Amino acid sequence: MPKKDPVIDAQIHSGRREKLRQSLLKFGLHTFNETQVLEFALGIAIPRMDTNPAAHRLMNTFGSLNAVIEAHPDKLKKVEGIGEQAAFFLYFLRQFVTYSTNLKSSITNIKTPQCAVSYLRDVMATYSTEEFVVLCLDKSGGILLREQIRGTINRVNVDVRSILDSVMRVNATAVVLAHNHLGESATPSAADIHLTRLVVNLLSPLEIDVVDHIIFSKDTHYSFTESGLIKIFKQEHKAYATSMSFEELL
16 A cells, blocks of 8 residues: 655645635535534634544544534543544633623623614724724524624725625624714715615515614714614615516606
């Protein structure tokens, strides 16, 4: 049997790990099977080793991903290829998930624009530059994702692509948009209004509700929902979507 070339093996392993990394960034972890999740996690703990065989041995030994991360490090270390560092890291992942779940359960659900303002006011106050934030929510108003969006309001297309990416990545059913003005006024610009209308028209066919777009300034805020503009944009979309003919829109 010919000997393996360590250089070729390293190249294959490096390419596989990068492929998993890109898949995670583009599609999310839910597209991985349990063995791939383990392989990727082990790759963080053991960056210079092919972790695919160790991931398979863990799955064969414990039967499932949950059983692996619930196992005590002493048991994990009995599996070939799993040393002290990898065993501790897998144990840490379980503790991390528990800690994160407890934090999430303490967050008030965003069920109204007023809840969104209360939650986001402290968030936006931390920024010393103009920032754009999207909150992705589940059916009960729970926060699935809070993400800063790159780009500027004046470059609407950049923001919209990023917003859609965030929403679809976590399968959100509702969103809250927010950004800050560094001056005293929270009055929306023409670009702010255009962006909000565009997002409503893009997300409405997907049955994703735009709860609000809130602009924060130093001492006040502006709510597109409280002003009635969100309702108008939704009515505009409904009128367009239910039009019987193109001529009716002219």
